[in-house]
Amino acid sequence: MPATNHNSFLRETQWREQIFNGAWIRPLGGVNPVREPATGDALTSTGMADAADMASACLAAARAQPAWAALEPRAKAQIFRAAAGHAEANFDELATFVARETGGSLLKGSHEVREAIVLLHQAAGLLAQPHGLVLPSGAGRLSYARRVPHGVVGVISPFNFPLVLSLRSVAPALAAGNAVVLKPDPQTPVSGGFLIARLFEAAGLPKGLLQVLPGGVEAGEALCRDSHVGMIAFTGSTAAGRKVAEAAGRTLKKVALELGGKNSLIVLEDADLELAASNAAWGAWLHQGQICMATGRILAHSSIAAELTRLLVQKAKALRVGNAARGEAEIGPLINERQRQRVVDIVEASVAAGARLEAGGPGDGLFYLPTVLSGVRPGMAAFEQEIFGPVACVVAFDDDDEAVQLANQTEYGLSAAVISPSVGRAMAIGERLKCGLLHINDQTVADECSNPFGGRGDSGNGGSVGGPADWDEYTQWQWVTVKDAPPRYPF
Incomplete structure (x- = not known):
């Protein structure tokens, strides 16, 4: 059974053997065949990024980011609302593909698409919130702290809930003024990556701000080490999370790890x-x-x-x-x-x-x-x-x-x-x-998108993503003071 047809929102002809940089291009890393877990049948085929592909993506994202950060908030917010509208208009098609690619039920696929719509609307709402604080200071000096983007955020997402676990970082990171380089698991490259690319492409996101590159260990390591990337958001196993933190630490990146649990x-x-x-x-x-x-x-x-x-x-x-x-x-x-x-x-x-x-x-x-x-x-x-x-x-x-x-x-x-x-x-x-x-009086599986989400110990590095935690994760503070004229110091 073909994954898509020419009249669908998810058109396989766009991504076949391709990656996404704002346009669909053929990577250097080769081809990534994707099979449906329930049947073993070929579902689709995407590009497979290597380290060189990742380096090009990170550089392009860094070049695109300043203009995006300078864009006024209402214009940014409209892109997220438009992306949510495309998800709503194509709900059944998206839910079915997510279910097939992940081996999940239609209930699970529908849940992921519903949560994706919420995440996109929340990202739009993030842009209407205050971006800083006025601080106490002496007479004649304005002192304030403002949130500024990291620049480029690298997102590495897993196979189990790929749409939600990619978008919960991609959407707020973009809303905070960053560009994003997304490496979805190559087992679920459409649900975890190209579906998101299609939504933002249709919504008019400027080219270069979202790069989607399915890839293996080599591509992941290149993303973590790239000097153009200011932060890595990783969701996956504890063993892989340790490797991500070690690689990212060499360039002193911020790292947000959401790992396993018992x-x-x-x-x-x-x-x-x-x-x-x-x-x-x-x-x-x-x-x-x-x-x-x-x-x-x-x-x-x-x-x-x-x-x-x-x-x-x-x-x-x-x-x-x-x-x-x-x-x-x-x-x-x-x-x-x-x-x-x-x-x-x-x-x-x-x-x-x-x-x-x-x-x-x-x-x-x-x-x-x-x-x-x-x-x-x-x-x-x-x-x-x-x-x-x-x-x-x-x-x-x-x-x-x-x-x-x-x-x-x-x-x-x-x-x-x-x-x-x-x-x-x-x-x-x-x-x-x-x-x-x-x-x-509930079981352990729960996430409402509006809540901070994170673990302790081997489940994460103490941070949280989601809801009120997103500003803290995807920006950093900058302290600014303003005076009418420079003071005279005793030196």
């Missing part, structure tokens, strides 16, 4: 178990568990752990596995064979260490059945490692102190949740959890 959902003994099971299943299996905020551990009070496990097994067996993009299933494929094998290895190692496989396991091809492991304890691979697959790991605890200790027994610190009708008790537990995102 997120705990604590279910207290007074919880409604039907609701708790629904939350746990959603958090563990949504998009096959390929979410940094996925519920990696379900910490259940020992008095209710067995019943909660039974309910999860029921849900696992009721979910359909297959081509979710066609509406045939709720659980789709994993992104590639390497990731599928990682899930297999973690589950098998945990069972060998004493965990019990209550439901699930490997399916055909890239499919892995929604899985329930009980009896998971510290030291097991399923307890320690981010799985990035559809595996619900049930861990029993005896009291609140043990629940907190188990939840905090990780180098990660992204998301956590507590379920109990005793809201005060749940909040008291939550205050002791080391995490960047905390949810009382």
Whole structure:
């Protein structure tokens, strides 16, 4: 099945074997074939950037940026609103492509497009906010601090939610006056890059301000080291994030890292178990568990752990596995064979260490059945490692102190949740959890675009993106003082 046709908004003829610099051009790095995870069929083909392509893009972005920064805010805002309008007008086509390219469901594809529209409107709104502060100073001197762009922001985005996780940096970075060089994951180059390029191209973004270059490690390293780039925004694994920070550090770039997670959902003994099971299943299996905020551990009070496990097994067996993009299933494929094998290895190692496989396991091809492991304890691979697959790991605890200790027994610190009708008790537990995102009476997967989003420890470098955090991330402060005339100093 062809990915697009000549009458569609996403016209494959534009990007076939190409990259984007404001126009569609053939890169030096070669060709990047893209396959649909659910079927294994060829979906499309894009260009593949190398280090030389990346160097050219960074230079072109740096040359285009000053005129963009000088453009008046209302003109910039209109471009973002126009891009949002194109997303709304082509909603079904965009959602379907995102679902197919990521191996997700239509529900997931639609969610990404809806959030993209919100992000574009928020970027337009960012331009109407104050850009600085008047500071106290002595008589006869005006002192103020203003926010100025970094210049060029490099964005490296992952395969799992590529549209949202690219645009949440691209849109506010552009709104703050930067140019952007975007390197989407080559497994999802359209959802994570060319779809965004098409929206801004149709909206009239000046040429050169957005460069989109799918590429591998060589291109990523070149982006991180390029002297024209003032900031790198990276979303991906912790191991890759360390390499990004090291490479970017050589030129003293600002680095915003949103990395992995081993997120705990604590279910207290007074919880409604039907609701708790629904939350746990959603958090563990949504998009096959390929979410940094996925519920990696379900910490259940020992008095209710067995019943909660039974309910999860029921849900696992009721979910359909297959081509979710066609509406045939709720659980789709994993992104590639390497990731599928990682899930297999973690589950098998945990069972060998004493965990019990209550439901699930490997399916055909890239499919892995929604899985329930009980009896998971510290030291097991399923307890320690981010799985990035559809595996619900049930861990029993005896009291609140043990629940907190188990939840905090990780180098990660992204998301956590507590379920109990005793809201005060749940909040008291939550205050002791080391995490960047905390949810009382919900599961661990949540992002509303208007909230600051970031983790601690191996989940990130302490910063946040989104909502009120965007000005802080994509600009830096400049202090300015103004006097009528220079003073006379005693030297």
